[in-house]
Amino acid sequence: MARWEPGARERLVVAAVDLFAEQGYDATTVAQIAERAGVTKSTFFRHFPDKRELLVAGQETLRTLLAEGVAEAPATAGPMEAVAAGLERASSAMGPMNRELGPRLKAAVATSTVLQERDALKTVSLAAALTGALVARGVPDPVAALAGELGVLAFKRGYAQWSEAEGESDLAPYTLAALQELRAATVSLG
Amino acid sequence: MARWEPGARERLVVAAVDLFAEQGYDATTVAQIAERAGVTKSTFFRHFPDKRELLVAGQETLRTLLAEGVAEAPATAGPMEAVAAGLERASSAMGPMNRELGPRLKAAVATSTVLQERDALKTVSLAAALTGALVARGVPDPVAALAGELGVLAFKRGYAQWSEAEGESDLAPYTLAALQELRAATVSLG
Numbered sequence: 001m002a003r004w005e006p007g008a009r010e011r012l013v014v015a016a017v018d019l020f021a022e023q024g025y026d027a028t029t030v031a032q033i034a035e036r037a038g039v040t041k042s043t044f045f046r047h048f049p050d051k052r053e054l055l056v057a058g059q060e061t062l063r064t065l066l067a068e069g070v071a072e073a074p075a076t077a078g079p080m081e082a083v084a085a086g087l088e089r090a091s092s093a094m095g096p097m098n099r100e101l102g103p104r105l106k107a108a109v110a111t112s113t114v115l116q117e118r119d120a121l122k123t124v125s126l127a128a129a130l131t132g133a134l135v136a137r138g139v140p141d142p143v144a145a146l147a148g149e150l151g152v153l154a155f156k157r158g159y160a161q162w163s164e165a166e167g168e169s170d171l172a173p174y175t176l177a178a179l180q181e182l183r184a185a186t187v188s189l190g
Numbered sequence: 191m192a193r194w195e196p197g198a199r200e201r202l203v204v205a206a207v208d209l210f211a212e213q214g215y216d217a218t219t220v221a222q223i224a225e226r227a228g229v230t231k232s233t234f235f236r237h238f239p240d241k242r243e244l245l246v247a248g249q250e251t252l253r254t255l256l257a258e259g260v261a262e263a264p265a266t267a268g269p270m271e272a273v274a275a276g277l278e279r280a281s282s283a284m285g286p287m288n289r290e291l292g293p294r295l296k297a298a299v300a301t302s303t304v305l306q307e308r309d310a311l312k313t314v315s316l317a318a319a320l321t322g323a324l325v326a327r328g329v330p331d332p333v334a335a336l337a338g339e340l341g342v343l344a345f346k347r348g349y350a351q352w353s354e355a356e357g358e359s360d361l362a363p364y365t366l367a368a369l370q371e372l373r374a375a376t377v378s379l380g
Contacts, residue, residue, distance in 0.1 A: 080379055117307035120314040142375040145347075149339045150379070157335075185332040186376040189270055189340070 009047045009057075010097055011037040016054050017104045025051075025112035055105070055115060058098075059122050063129040065090040066151070070133035079139045083151040084179055086130060090155065091172035099171070102163030127152045150186075154179035199237045199247075200287055201227040206244050207294045215241075215302035245295070245305060248288075249312050253319040255280040256341070260323035269329045273341040274369055276320060280345065281362035289361070292353030317342045340376075344369035 015036035019028040030051055034044045048054045069089030073082040109115045131148030135141065158175030165174070205226035209218040220241055224234045238244045259279030263272040299305045321338030329337065348365030355364070 113311075114307075117311045120310035120312075121303075121307045122310075123314055124310040142347075142371050143378055145343060146340070146372055146375045147379060149343060150336070153335060153339060157332075181332050182336055183379065185336045186379050188333055189337060189373065189376050 008037065008039050008043055012039065012044060012047055013054060013057065014097070014101065014104075016051060017101060017108045020108035020111055020115070021104055025108065025115050052114065052118065055108070056118055056122055059125070061093065062090055063126055065093055066126060066155075067129045067133040070130060071136065073137075079134055079137075079143055079147040080150075080179070080183055082134060082137060082139075083130060083147050083154075084176055086133065086151060087155055087158070087175040087179060088172050091158070091170065091175045094159075094171045099163055102159060106160075123152060123156070126155070150179065150182050154182055157182075198227065198229050198233055202229065202234060202237060203244060203247065204287070204291065204294075206241060207291060207298045210298035210301055210305070211294055215298065215305050242304065242308065245298070246308055246312055249315070251283065252280055253316055255283055256316060256345075257319045257323040260320060261326065263327075269324055269327075269333055269337040270340075270369070270373055272324060272327060272329075273320060273337050273344075274366055276323065276341060277345055277348070277365040277369060278362050281348070281360065281365045284349075284361045289353055292349060296350075313342060313346070316345070340369065340372050344372055347372075 012033060016028070016033045019032055019036060028051065030044050031041055033051065033054075034041045037044075048057065066086040066089065069086035070082045073085035077085065109119050127148045130151045131144050134144035134147055139147065155175050155178075158178035159171065161178065162169075162171050162174040202223060206218070206223045209222055209226060218241065220234050221231055223241065223244075224231045227234075238247065256276040256279065259276035260272045263275035267275065299309050317338045320341045321334050324334035324337055325331065345365050345368075348368040349361065351368070352359075352361050352364040
């Protein structure tokens with residue numbers, strides 16, 4: 001078995017999430033994760049510094065994609081159109097593995113306060129990334145903060161619906177539909 | 191010195207926040223916090239299980255007050271009026287110590303990922319409490335989630351402005367003004 005075979009990283013994430021959900025985060029060791037994934041412990045440590053980092057490995061990428069999508073939206077796009085462009089960009093990076101991981105990740109997070117805290121920081125930092133990208137486009141502060149929160153809510157709601165839905169399809173239609181639904185909800189609050 | 195003298199809990203919180211900000215969260219020990227607060231280590235442990243819990247001690251109370259305010263708003267109140275009632279209830283529990291702690295807490299949180307994660311979970315759980323209380327009033331799901339997020343944004347923004355403002359005054363006018371500002375911002379997004 002080649003030590004750098006493709007897919008080791010993905011297999012480690014799947015193995016870890018399943019073990020966390022099955023036996024709890026605290027009770028799961030790096031050795032168990034590596035064994036379940038069929039790799040050595042040193043392969044684990046080539047990909048992740050510890051078991052805690054494993055679940056937020058994709059976070060930086062997601063934040064970058066969201067912000068890039070917002071930044072590259074046409075100059076004429078309003079705040080919600082720019083957020084939609086960010087969601088589209090980030091959603092397009094999510095494949096079948098992400099879809100399958102959704103419910104298992106949710107089960108894993110439910111087992112541990114540490115994972116809930118990590119997950120919460122992820123949510124807050126995605127909102128900050130969207131808000132920052134909107135401010136950089138000249139969107140004024142309270143509107144940018146609000147649109148950033150809406151974008152994260154839409155991403156999370158769309159992702160949850162996609163994970164639970166049947167059949168093959170992309171994430172983007174789900175996150176964009178969730179954004180539309182939230183936008184409609186703002187009308188009843190205004 | 192009486193071991194149960196009034197104010198020990200508050201002095202411990204202030205001492206901890208200042209030490210975290212001065213020398214970082216990781217470098218600060220329970221012994222140092224107790225010494226700065228002028229109490230014994232056992233007094234510390236009568237109030238808090240560890241230094242980590244110390245900063246979220248008020249979180250449960252805040253969550254309860256927000257949810258109670260929403261639940262007890264008049265039956266005729268719309269979602270935003272109910273959120274305003276929650277903010278008013280929670281704001282009224284915040285006194286001069288909370289006001290003074292605001293900027294020092296912010297400085298402390300900046301020193302540590304652990305504290306950022308705790309703080310993020312606090313944000314997420316306050317939003318969940320508001321959303322849950324709104325759903326219990328019969329507010330439909332996407333509107334309740336959105337109004338819950340708006341409420342937390344308003345609380346955080348109002349609290350920050352209050353902490354930075356001069357003179358003596360209550361928190362409530364700040365959080366309610368922030369909510370109004372966000373409500374106006376929803377109009378430009380709808």
